[in-house]
Amino acid sequence: MATDESEQIMSSISKIVQTASHVIFLALMSLAILSCAQQPGAKHPPGTRQGVNGTPPGWHAWELLTGMDSEKAGFALYTYVLFGRRLDVHARIESDTRERYQSLLNAIVVSTARTSEIDEIPREETNIFYIPALAGGKEPSLKNYDTVLAMRYVRMLSILVKNDNPELSGRLTTNPGPFLISTLMPIGEIGTDQTDLLYTDLSTTNPAAMAEIVSAYKHRITSSSVNRVESFWPLRLALLNIVLNADDNVKLVKAALAEWTP
Numbered sequence: 001m002a003t004d005e006s007e008q009i010m011s012s013i014s015k016i017v018q019t020a021s022h023v024i025f026l027a028l029m030s031l032a033i034l035s036c037a038q039q040p041g042a043k044h045p046p047g048t049r050q051g052v053n054g055t056p057p058g059w060h061a062w063e064l065l066t067g068m069d070s071e072k073a074g075f076a077l078y079t080y081v082l083f084g085r086r087l088d089v090h091a092r093i094e095s096d097t098r099e100r101y102q103s104l105l106n107a108i109v110v111s112t113a114r115t116s117e118i119d120e121i122p123r124e125e126t127n128i129f130y131i132p133a134l135a136g137g138k139e140p141s142l143k144n145y146d147t148v149l150a151m152r153y154v155r156m157l158s159i160l161v162k163n164d165n166p167e168l169s170g171r172l173t174t175n176p177g178p179f180l181i182s183t184l185m186p187i188g189e190i191g192t193d194q195t196d197l198l199y200t201d202l203s204t205t206n207p208a209a210m211a212e213i214v215s216a217y218k219h220r221i222t223s224s225s226v227n228r229v230e231s232f233w234p235l236r237l238a239l240l241n242i243v244l245n246a247d248d249n250v251k252l253v254k255a256a257l258a259e260w261t262p
Contacts, residue, residue: 056225057127060218061115062108064133064140068152071130071186072115074123077221078186081108081131082154084177084203086147096207097176098142103207104178105131105140107214127182127221153187154179160187160195165229168199175203180217182226200232 057076065071071078083101085093108129115128132146132153158172172179182198183190200217202210220232 056222057125058222059118059121059126060112060129060221061118061121061126062112062129062131062140063115064136064138064144065130065149066133066136066146068149069186069188071188072123072128073186075126075128076124077127077182077184077226079127079129079180079182079221080153080187081105081129082150082177082179082181083145083147084151084154084172084175084179086151087142087145088147094176097203099207100202100205100210101145101178102142103210104180104202104214105142105145107210109140111211111214111218127218156187157181160190161197161229164195168229168231171201171203175201178202180232182221184226196226196228198226198230198232 063072065080081104085097087093087098087101108131112129118126131140132150133140133144134146135144138144154172154177158169161172162169179202180200184196198220200213202213205213217232
């Protein structure tokens with residue numbers, strides 16, 4: 001009897017693996033179709049300075065943010081890298097969330113220059129990734145990330161968008177993030193009028209997708225101006241996330257199968 005039950009369990013697990021494999025295949029096919037159909041980004045007219053007169057920025061840089069309202073003036077766009085959970089010694093945080101935080105920091109630093117490395121580029125042509133930090137002059141890291149400062153910005157944003165976008169306000173107050181939030185001016189300078197911003201909530205994103213997400217987010221910023229509240233989560237990235245999550249699940253099930261198999 002026990003043998004029959006074990007065989008039924010093994011059969012069910014095998015079907016789960018097959019189903020997950022089919023999901024991966026279909027998602028990969030959809031990604032391939034989207035890649036073939038994707039049109040190249042719009043070119044800016046010759047002589048047009050990006051980031052000036054409403055045109056989008058053409059450059060990206062990162063910098064550490066060590067205090068409230070300490071942003072430098074004059075950038076075309078301000079993109080805040082915000083975590084919704086504390087990282088201090090007494091905080092309890094899920095390992096998946098911590099991995100997402102670290103993967104996002106890595107993806108930004110690997111693909112983006114620090115502001116000091118592109119001094120010759122005008123600020124009005126640059127999108128700056130601001131990363132809250134306990135101390136300046138260092139590389140971004142979880143150890144140096146200032147979650148208290150980050151959560152002050154999160155709360156401020158949540159209040160600013162509460163009336164016009166309660167869905168985003170709710171995300172900011174309940175989800176762990178990480179969040180990328182891009183505004184036309186430092187958050188502390190935004191008034192009570194409707195706020196134009198671009199954002200993405202990466203609370204459930206597979207950490208392995210962060211590099212692709214940062215690349216796509218940058219492309220969105222340089223393709224068109226931010227002139228409304230816009231959630232960034234294109235179908236291509238959603239499919240990529242499905243593929244990576246399904247692949248992780250297949251690996252877990254296969255590992256369990258290996259333990260069950262004599």
